[in-house]
Amino acid sequence: MKHLPYFAILFFLLLFFSSCAGIQYLSIETREPAQVTLPAEVNSVLVVNNVVKQPDDIGHNIKRLGKKQFDNIKVSADSVAIFYTEALAQFLDEEEYFGAVKYYQKPLRSDTDFWKELPIQPETMNELRRSTATDAIISLDKLLLQTEWVDFFQQEGVKYAGLTGKIQSVIRVYLPSMEGKIPSIQFHDSLKWEGYDTRGRLVFAELTLPTQEEALKQLAVYAAEKMTKVFSPHWERQDRWYYTHFNSRMREGEVYARGNQWLEAIEKWNEFYTREKKMLNRAKAAHNIALAYEMLDEMESAYEWATVANDLFRQSTSPSSLERRRSALFKKEIERRRDASRKLNMQIQ
Template identity: 60%
Template sequence: MNKRHVFLSFCIFLFLLFMNSCAGIQYMTIETEEPAQLTLPANVHSLLIVDNVVQQPDEVGHKKKPLEKKEFEPTKVSADSISTYYTEAFTQFLSEEQYFDTVILYNKPLRTDTNFWEEKPIMPEKMNELRKETETDAIVSLDKLILQTEWIDLFMQEGYNFATMKGKIHSILRVYMPTMEGKIPAVYFTDSLRWEGFDIRDDMAYANLIIPTPEEAMKQLAVYAAEKMVNVFAPHWEMQNRWYYTLYNPLMREGESYAKSAEWTKAIWKWQTFYDNEKNKVKKAKAASNIALAYEMLGEMDKAYDWITLSVQLFEESVSPNSLDKKRAELYKNEIKRRKDNSAKINMQINK
């Protein structure tokens, strides 16, 4: 093969490589507005947050596996003030959402007994007394709080143990309102967090290399759970991933350029022009998916749903049942439908 043929072959290879690099998927992160998981009556504008649990006994829920030991050993950990951390954090986070006119934390725990395992819901008389005292419409009560920690020492380095710890939290919040006719909505939450690091209690290491004490871990669990509970009571924003297809075509590339600068109307114009003139069903399906994304970004969910439905149909007609593009389009169609269904709920909650 002469040098000219070698050069031409190399140029063709580079051209094909460039085309492949220009065709694919670009990912992006967006924020979507989500409704509160629990819709309270429209006349509830203020909430009172109360601590209605008994402090967990020190000997309940905690175990440790020391270095070179095969079995876990029960250990005592103080849960002092953990329910206060929970209710204070929940009150602060919910207030910051500015969804309710007022969110107040009651200044003292309601329970004075020592029966940790028994739940004692607030009686109607007490509920009305608290509401009248604080001039609030409803009460959100922390009625159950159970915490667990599991500590494992793994090895020793320079005189310090390196360990892992898993913490688990289970809580129950109830909503007390005089208008619910005996129905008391309950919100159950169970989750866990994991830590690892050196068991150091001095200033000789960076903080991110130090494992918290079980007491500190329980505080972090309480704040974590409180933050999650805000989504139950107030509309909120969540981060989600989206994507759009890129193809080696001037119209598709121009649409991509507009998408990168969030000029979605112009992106639609370019992508739809490509769609209208393209014969290949797979490419049309990808363009339709892009157009659906653009309409979602513009908040036009009905049009977004129409275009992603069209994309799914085109993929079904042109690719195998197990095609990743087809499955991706189906997932996106379900997501758009979910957002369509939620939009009325969000509007009702925001305009209550």
């Protein structure tokens, strides 16, 4: 049997060690606080629809194939406010933050003045709270919708187009204890679609463009999901990473991390951090320890180790290095989460 030449052995060794030293990514879910902190006595809320249906001829344009100018078209916004408020009530209920989330089936507005906002009067608010046995009212007080359709080309008799939908809304929280100060939340956003305008035909089904009416309802549900995060603590998915190394202690820490045994991982990574001489490797171990403390929801310790890691990366890498920038972002995120956890603890007590 022939022996491998020296350079081949060296190549395989380098390949082995490079596979053992690197970065492993993972996705985590973080508990984020509500953006608006309601008084502690608010245990139940009522979601209501307090807008007038948008007229069909307001806010919708189309640029047809071969045309340079947009034309105004009619698009029905029927039931969009209902989709919005029903979805908001459902999403809030699913978060299980409030003791009870109720939905008022009947729209409060019976007039036709679309452009005018009419906040709920105190006597109406008190009557709604009394009749539904709720502590506060979350009311959709304004809803403005826009769509813009552009035809791009036609293939086999079917148009390929783009659709942009925009939504603006105002939600107010009515509380009897606010002494006339009504929290108001404004929301502005848009969604875009692109595909074939099949209008019920089966061709190109995988790239079907929604109708403007369908897009409005999707916008409403999208806005309701965003508003849920305003009023209720919620979960967010984020990406994290930890460093791997061919050192036995680092490898043991990685094994524990994969099994969600974060205390044991900290012990091994800390042993490596204490004994290691190379500053860059110490920085990576410190980062791993910070991540482990974050996973244990010990945000003060996580921030302390993220600071240590960032300082070490700053000392051992160039100003433009990816590791230094990545470490700075991680430290900032841990600082944000540390401050957010304090707010969250106040909200869920």
